[in-house]
Structures are given as structure tokens and as C-alpha cells.
Amino acid sequence: MKDELCEMTVIHKETVEKVKKQMISDDLVFDVAELFKIFGDSTRMKIICALKNSELCVCDIAYITNSTQSAISHQLRILKQAKLIRSRKEGKVVYYSLADDHVEKIFEIGCEHIEEI
Amino acid sequence: MKDELCEMTVIHKETVEKVKKQMISDDLVFDVAELFKIFGDSTRMKIICALKNSELCVCDIAYITNSTQSAISHQLRILKQAKLIRSRKEGKVVYYSLADDHVEKIFEIGCEHIEEI
């Protein structure tokens, strides 16, 4: 942010002060935006969709999503870091599943919105 | 998608076939991802947060979000194209507001998720 911001005209002082008080913190806004950013990619959305009903290994996910093992592995790491999915290892195979109901809920509210437009 | 995908190993054939049937269409996945992409930016999230309680003009939003008129105007266009906000003009001033309850609901479910981690 630069100094030029000072030049800004505030047209509705009262409303603005009221709204400013209701704003959530920059940190929370940032975290929420980062969360939605993760949902904002087709490959990751497909992964979440696939994991909605079953836990799956990397190969299975790659096949279902019509993507490569490497691409999926990269995306699984992102989803895991965001704690949206969990994993468990069985021999060479790693099984992934959704971390909690929230993930499915966010996915579904997104679908609902699109279908209602 | 390339040919190399044919090399993929499918480890759990039965599960995979079941999941494949439950997948939503690529078009819907894409649209939902595009929707979340819009929520996946701090500036736009701030705008949505600001508009949750009042309709606001561009200058007000710029001031509240601590951003510039130009940056906000660009982001408002994106939000409008996605039909997440509406606008009405009164003289020189354009007032923006959230398009429907869904937008607020998505915002809030995101906040909930973050706060519960």
C-alpha cells in the first residue's frame, strides 16, 4: 500500500465507519482467501469430488481425474498442507481421504450455487 | 491430456469404477472451480465482507479495503461478471451490493472452517 491512498475520497462517512468496524481481520481474510484458492482449481476439485465417497490411492485418483501421477501428487501435497485431506500408508500405497465434513460442505455449496444460476 | 495417461496403473478397479460414476461433469467442476477462484483473493474477499451489511460505492470500498480506486474497480468487474455482486448507478456514483444470500453463505462457511482449525 502506498501513500496515494490518502487521496481517496470517502463519500459516505457514516456508513464507511460502520462497515469498517464490521470488517474481519486482515489475517482472517487472508486465510479464508487462501482456503478458497485451493478450491479454485479444477484438478483439486476433481480430487475432492472423487474422495467424497471413498478413500483412494494416487494411481486411482490420477486415473479417475484423467491426469498424471505427478500432477496429482503435487496437488495432493497442496490439499494435505491445507489440511483438507488426510493420508494413510499401506505398504507402497498411500490412501487419501477427505479430512472432515467441512470440505464436502464447501464443495457442495459451490455446486449448489452454480446449479442455481 | 496426453497419451501417457494410458500407462496409468489402476489399483482398485471396482472402487474406481464406482467413483467414476459418482463424479460430476467436467463442465460443472470447471464452473465450481472458477467460482471458488473468485473467492480466492484477499481483495475480493474484503470487498465481499464490506458489502455484507451495506451497499457501498467504489470510493467507499477502496477506503475500507485500503486499496486503490483502480484496483477495486477491476475487482468489482470480476465480481460482477461472476454475478456475485450487483450495481446501481445514482448520478456519478455506482453502488455495489451482494447479489444474493449464497455469496454471504459461502463467505461464512469459509470463515467457519478457518476458525475451527
Add this chain to the structure above:
DNA sequence: GTATTATATGAACAAATATTCATATAATAG
């Protein structure tokens, strides 16, 4: 030990995107 298989990951590249700057448009006031 070696070979094979499932997964992970680093680097490179391409594509997408947010902001800035300059400027255009539109509405009003004088």
C-alpha cells in the same frame, strides 16, 4: 543384493492473474 512398483519432489516452463499507471468515460456544477 537387484528389479519393480507406488509415490514424492525439484526445476523449468507456460499460463493466469493482480496491481499500477495512464487515460477514457460519464455525470454534474459552474
Add this chain to the structure above:
DNA sequence: CTATTATATGAATATTTGTTCATATAATAC
């Protein structure tokens, strides 16, 4: 008409991000 103000927008730039390719790791079988 001109000046001013609120908003919009095109182009340029910088940053972020997703995929690919090559390769590394880890587990198992032989």
C-alpha cells in the same frame, strides 16, 4: 462550453501457479 469528480479500462509488469519431465525415495518381491 469548461472544470471537476466518480468510475472504468487497456497495457505493462511482476508474481503466482499448474503441469511436465526427470529423478528420487520407499516398499516389496525375487
